[in-house]
Each structure stands twice: as structure tokens, then as C-alpha cells.
Amino acid sequence: MGDEVKVFGFWGSPFSRRVELALRFKGIPYEYIEEDVIGNKSPLLLQYNPVHKKVPVLLHNGKPIAESLVILEYIDETWKSNPILPEDPYNKAKARFWAKFIDDKCMPAIQKAVLGPEKEREQAAEEVYDCLKALESELNGKRFFGGDTIGMVDIAGNFVGYWLRIIQEVTGVELLSAEKFPHLFKWTDEFVSCSIVGENLHPKDKVSVVIKARIDQMREAQTKAPN
């Protein structure tokens, strides 16, 4: 088709991972451009996402799209093979609901439980518990949130499916256990066992080092900050 597909991303971003996973599931070749999001964002990234100035950006035949969930929908509508959203409007609405729930509730709660001020972490851990309980209930016996195959909610949930268990190992804070959330825990195993997912995720050792550095840095900044 002569499509030119580029992804501006950052290896350590679960949001960038979403875009790459969706393209890989559909077998769409793309050029990946790694952004230096911490120190030196490229002029192209700022040009293509002037509102948020963030990764990921998908560039399709010169047209930029930002916001990972918006990009996932675009990918599913543009390349029809291996759909990641159900066709039925009601099931599609449910998938959108849960993807949004992961963004709006789960990820901020996990971030706060790990990186927030010490006195707020316990309450945030309770919020994480409620979030994971809701996901556990939605998953209820299915192999993936998408049913028998990986769908948009699984892809959106890669932070829970891969990163969270590494965060737990690094911090010693257990938020997601097999005892409390058997379905969800099993899902994280199924998710990373999928070859396309495994190939796109960075090695655990590399991720651990970066997560640890980030946590140390944030917590040190908090101890120095005035109350």
C-alpha cells in the first residue's frame, strides 16, 4: 500500500508500548524513532504534538496523531486485520470504558502508591486494590480482556500486565498478588507469554534498573522538599 508509518516513542513509556503492540499485532511495518523525553525532545515531536509535547505520536503518511488510546482506535480503523476492538457497539463501549479506567484510575493510583509522598502511599494502595478488584471482576475467567485474543484493553493494560510486577519486585510493595487477584495475576502471565508482546517489551533487568533509579530520585526529592 506504500504506507509510511512512523512511531515517535520512548522505550520506558507504557503508552509508547501500546502503539507498537497494536501495529505489531496487525503486522504493520513501521519506523521507530526513540525520543529523548527527559532532556531533549526533538523538534519533530514538538511539531507533531504541539498541545501535549509528549510521546507517543503516530505519523501515518505525514499525518500526526497523538494520545495513545486515540492512536489505538485509529490503527484499528485504518488496518482491519486482527481487530483489537469488538465490532458490536456495546462490547466496543465496554472495551473503551475499561481502557479509560486504566488510564484515569489505575495508573495514577499505582503511581501514587509507589512514587507519592510517604503519608499518602497507604491510601493510594487501597485505591489500587479497588482498581485491581474491578479489573479482576471484568476479566472473570476470560483468557484476555479481549476474550480469546489480545484486544485494546490488554494492550492499554500493559503497565499492569508487565511493569507492575517489576515495580513490586523493586520496591517490595505487593499490590498485585496471585492470592488476592488470581484471574489478573494469571492474565499477566498469559500477556507476557504472547510472543508479540514478549518481543516488544524490554528485558526485565533493564526495566528494573530504570524503575529503581526513578523511584529513588522521586523519593529523595520528596524528603528534601519543604512540607
Added chain:
Amino acid sequence: MGDEVKVFGFWGSPFSRRVELALRFKGIPYEYIEEDVIGNKSPLLLQYNPVHKKVPVLLHNGKPIAESLVILEYIDETWKSNPILPEDPYNKAKARFWAKFIDDKCMPAIQKAVLGPEKEREQAAEEVYDCLKALESELNGKRFFGGDTIGMVDIAGNFVGYWLRIIQEVTGVELLSAEKFPHLFKWTDEFVSCSIVGENLHPKDKVSVVIKARIDQMREAQTKAPN
């Protein structure tokens, strides 16, 4: 078609307004159930939206859908007349981007600029300026965000299109002026002039009284709160 359509909403919620506006644009009859969201949410609302326990909820033939933007997409996919989203995937992605931008950036910034702690209001007003500038730029000469007709972004933006100007009158804080944002200001006039919008919005006097009470209550609570 024998469709049973119910909306669980709250008259003072711009999110509830979105759902009703979309149904009205499409000419879909519905039963409206007003929720007492402050003191006494109904068991049905809690049953239909157990995760967020919030309005709006759309109930279509017994199936509940929550989250206003998710509901808007469902409505557009279920009832095809008078589409509120473009058919082209790229233009659809752009509409989703701006609707999400209104939710994630504009509305929280406006809320903070009006209801936030006094020392944070000035900075929040600058954030609002940036948000409105981005919307102004996106609108750029079009009658509506949807082009010649009202679309999902216009409907999602009813808070900016109707409520913000009333908030300004009540507080005396001018965030959206015709001088700074000529396109956006004109759009608010066009938006409320549309008969379907006008019929669904509550009278300005009623809205003013409620907004004023809410602002007084929030600000009083802040002056009493310990630093």
C-alpha cells in the same frame, strides 16, 4: 424499533448534558431520570455504574454504559442519522483528541482557576489560557468544531460553550473574552443559538444561582481548612 433508552443524569452536570444533546441531535426519544448526586444516589445508578458510581449512565435495552465520551461514541455507532463523528479515521482521531483534551486539560484547569485554593488560581488561569488558545487555534474560522454542523467536540465542549461564560459573570474572573479568543467566543454564541442546544440547557438564572452557591461553599471550606 422498540428501543428502550434511559438516561440517568443530573441537571447541573455538563457530562449529563452531553448524552442528552447527542440523543436529541439524533432524534432518539429517551426517558430521563434525574439523580440526587449530592445526597442520595439511586440503587439503580450504583448498579449500572458500580465502578465510578456517577452520572451519566445510558441504559439501552437494559444494557448500561458509563463515561460520557464512551456513551457519545456508542450513540453515534448505534444510531447512524446525524453523525457526530467524522467517517474518515484521521478526522475521527482528531475529534477524539480534542474531546479528550477538553476532559483532561480544559475542565480541570477551569475548575482549579475558579474553585482551587486562592494561591493556585493565578497559575491555573494561565493553564486555562493555554487550553483556550489551543481550542481557538483548532476552531480557526470553522463555525463549529464539527465543521458546518455540531459534532462530538462541540457537544463535549458544552461546559466551555455555555457554563464558562456564566461562571465568569458570577465570579468576575474573565477567562474567555472576545478580544483574546474571537473564534471561540463566537462559537459559544453559535453553540447556544442552536435550537436543540438551547432547549436542553437550563435557564441561565438557575445555573447562576447554583454555580454561585457551589463557589461560595468551596471557597468557604478552603478558608477554614488548615494550611
